[in-house]
Amino acid sequence: MSFATRDDADEVMNEINMTPLVDVMLVLLIIFIITVPVMKHAVNVDLPRAVNQPELITPETVRLSVAAEGDYFWNGTPIDDSELASRLQAEAAKEPQPELHINGDKAVRYERVAQAMAAAQRAGVRKIGFITEPQ
Numbered sequence: 001m002s003f004a005t006r007d008d009a010d011e012v013m014n015e016i017n018m019t020p021l022v023d024v025m026l027v028l029l030i031i032f033i034i035t036v037p038v039m040k041h042a043v044n045v046d047l048p049r050a051v052n053q054p055e056l057i058t059p060e061t062v063r064l065s066v067a068a069e070g071d072y073f074w075n076g077t078p079i080d081d082s083e084l085a086s087r088l089q090a091e092a093a094k095e096p097q098p099e100l101h102i103n104g105d106k107a108v109r110y111e112r113v114a115q116a117m118a119a120a121q122r123a124g125v126r127k128i129g130f131i132t133e134p135q
Helices: 019-040 081-092 110-123
Strands: 061-066 072-074 077-079 099-104 128-130
Touching: 061 110, 072 081, 077 081, 081 110, 099 110
Parallel strands: 061 099, 099 128
Antiparallel strands: 061 072, 072 077
8 A cells, every 4th residue: 555645645737637628629519510511501592683873863952041030041042931831842842852951040049940840841841950060
């Protein structure tokens, strides 16, 4: 019978245990062997062909400005409230419909801008944007 000394039991193991590494690699190998044939299975689909052509008609942009006094300006020309509704209806009937950019003065009452937005909604304008100035 041999007795181990205390120094023999405290030695650091210098080799890597390869058994867990081999087990993990074998499991991964089996998983890949099973999943690769499933991934290779494809369904042939006859897809339609599409022709990519640039849009020839570009919609214009209408600029509606609201001055500090509450006056409306259509692309720089002054208009009154009754003329605003008729112009918005004419623009809404166009195809493609132009974008309406509203530029409100910071001193104008919000009510005037809201009236312009409501008139655009009643006329059927779908694209409305706001123009602001960076600080």
